[in-house]
Every structure is written in C-alpha cells, then in structure tokens.
Amino acid sequence: MPPRNPDLRREQSHHPREFADFVYAYPVVSRRSGGVSIGVNLNLDKFCNFDCPYCQVDRTVPKPKQAISVPAIRAELEKLLSTFDAEGVCRLARFAAIPDADKRLKDIAISGDGEPTMIPEFAEVGAMLAALQASRPELDFKLVLITNSTLLDRKIVLEGIGHLLSRKGEVWAKLDAGTEEWYQKINVSRVSLDKVEANLIRLGESHPFKIQSLFCGLDGVDPSRAELDAYLERLRRVKASGASILEVQLHTLARKPAQASCTPVTGGFLQDLRSRIESAIGVPAMVYGMET
Numbered sequence: 053m054p055p056r057n058p059d060l061r062r063e064q065s066h067h068p069r070e071f072a073d074f075v076y077a078y079p080v081v082s083r084r085s086g087g088v089s090i091g092v093n094l095n096l097d098k099f100c101n102f103d104c105p106y107c108q109v110d111r112t113v114p115k116p117k118q119a120i121s122v123p124a125i126r127a128e129l130e131k132l133l134s135t136f137d138a139e140g141v142c143r144l145a146r147f148a149a150i151p152d153a154d155k156r157l158k159d160i161a162i163s164g165d166g167e168p169t170m171i172p173e174f175a176e177v178g179a180m181l182a183a184l185q186a187s188r189p190e191l192d193f194k195l196v197l198i199t200n201s202t203l204l205d206r207k208i209v210l211e212g213i214g215h216l217l218s219r220k221g222e223v224w225a226k227l228d229a230g231t232e233e234w235y236q237k238i239n240v241s242r243v244s245l246d247k248v249e250a251n252l253i254r255l256g257e258s259h260p261f262k263i264q265s266l267f268c269g270l271d272g273v274d275p276s277r278a279e280l281d282a283y284l285e286r287l288r289r290v291k292a293s294g295a296s297i298l299e300v301q302l303h304t305l306a307r308k309p310a311q312a313s314c315t316p317v318t319g320g321f322l323q324d325l326r327s328r329i330e331s332a333i334g335v336p337a338m339v340y341g342m343e344t
C-alpha cells in the first residue's frame with residue numbers, strides 16, 4: 053500500500069541525486085530500504101557500460117570525465133551522518149514532515165548516475181565505507197552496492213565488495229533478461245548476457261547477494277512467456293552453481309524513463325513471476341515499488 057502521509061509519498065517517489073552543495077552524497081527516503089538511504093554517486097561523468105532505455109539518467113546533457121576524491125566522499129558522508137540523532141532518526145529540515153519511524157537510517161548505497169564498479173578507486177571506496185561504518189556502531193546501517201553485474205569478475209571489484217560485506221553489507225546485482233535478444237533491447241551492452249550470468253556465479257563463489265530485476269514493456273510489448281522461462285533458467289543455473297541468492301527483487305518503472313517506449317508491467321505480471329521464482333527456483337522473491 054502506498055503511504056498515507058503525502059510528504060512521505062512524495063519523498064519515496066522522487067529521489068533527487070543532488071543535495072545542498074554536495075558532489076557525491078544525497079539522502080533519500082527509500083521504500084525499498086524502509087527508511088533513509090544515503091546514496092553515493094561514484095559516476096559524476098554518467099558513464100555506464102549499459103544503455104538501458106528505462107534509465108532515469110539524462111545522458112543528453114553529457115558531463116566531462118571526472119576523477120573522484122575518496123576523502124571528499126567521506127567528508128560528505130560524515131556531515132550527513134551528523135544529522136542523525138542518537139535513535140538513528142534523520143533531523144534534516146527537508147524531512148521534518150515525515151514521521152520518525154520512516155526516516156531512520158537504513159543504509160549507505162553506492163549507486164548513482166552510472167555503473168559504480170567501473171571506477172578505478174572502487175576497492176578504496178569500499179574500504180573507506182567499511183571504516184566509516186565501523187566508526188559509527190551506534191548507527192546501525194548497511195552498506196549496499198547496486199551494480200549491473202558486468203564487472204563482478206574484476207579483482208578490485210571483488211576486493212571492494214569484500215570490504216562492503218565485511219560487517220553488514222549487501223550486493224544488489226542486476227539481471228533483467230533471460231535471452232540475449234531481450235537483454236540487448238533492455239540493457240544494450242557490449243558485455244554479453246552469458247558473461248553477466250558467469251559473473252553472478254563468480255560472485256557467488258565468495259559472497260551471498262541479491263538479484264535485482266526490472267521488467268517493463270518496450271514499444272507496447274511486454275517480456276514474453278519464453279523470455280521469462282529463459283530468465284528463470286538463468287536463475288536456476290546461478291543457484292545450482294552453489295551461489296547464495298538471498299532474494300530476487302522484482303520491480304518495474306517507478307519514475308520517468310529515458311525513452312517513452314518503455315511502459316510499466318502490471319503488479320499481476322510481477323506477482324506471477326514472483327511466485328514462479330519461489331516455487332520453481334526456491335529463492336525468496338519480493339515485488340517492490342508498486343501496488344500489487
């Protein structure tokens with residue numbers, strides 16, 4: 053059910069990636085996190101090796117390549133963490149109208165305007181976040197990486213993930229398709245879908261993770277039954293490899309996509325898929341971000 057409080061509803065459906073004069077960090081009230089999530093944008097240049105038509109990042113306005121500063125990221129995060137009281141409730145004026153129960157700190161999430169694992173400083177960022185988390189034990193929050201799964205075989209990426217998961221962390225790894233054909237329409241990448249699957253299997257050798265899957269229609273056509281069968285088959289193979297898939301998060305468009313050709317699927321579509329994942333694959337699945 054959507055929240056009754058209009059301020060909470062507005063904050064949950066509008067996630068600006070700008071905050072004050074900050075460059076990297078921005079607080080949002082997140083339905084999926086169940087409270088406040090502090091986003092960290094590691095891709096100031098908006099660079100991504102996917103070109104998803106449903107992406108909300110406006111790449112028609114390019115940004116120059118920019119090196120990131122890990123100390124500057126930490127300084128912004130420390131300023132934001134200082135706005136939480138002893139109960140972990142955010143006291144930013146911007147969230148004043150939201151009930152305390154809905155504005156507790158839940159996580160710091162690496163996401164942003166592109167694929168965060170592409171940056172060379174990724175392992176360093178992971179280590180900094182783990183140290184920051186350890187320095188604030190009174191604030192019980194997770195570290196979350198949201199990734200498109202294409203670079204999970206890189207040593208520095210696995211090293212960074214190791215830091216994030218060393219205390220309390222999660223990886224949300226994208227898998228939006230079952231066939232290469234649909235994948236090239238919905239994610240558009242030079243990295244093959246087989247490679248994405250192999251990366252999930254590789255990640256599963258050392259770390260548990262969640263899978264995040266977005267389904268939407270393209271040019272008026274929803275993913276077919278054969279497409280969903282192929283998607284389930286990929287999930288089955290990843291699980292059979294021994295990977296610990298903690299959850300499959302299913303969602304559809306929640307905000308305005310880059311291309312108007314994308315349309316949300318129905319709640320019924322996602323609920324049917326959710327029950328197929330649970331019964332056929334034996335992995336918990338959740339539908340996020342819509343009334344179902």
Ligand code: SF4
Nearest residue numbers: 100102104107166200
């Ligand atoms: S992977 Fe994420 S950031 Fe990259 S194009 Fe797709 S939705 Fe946008």
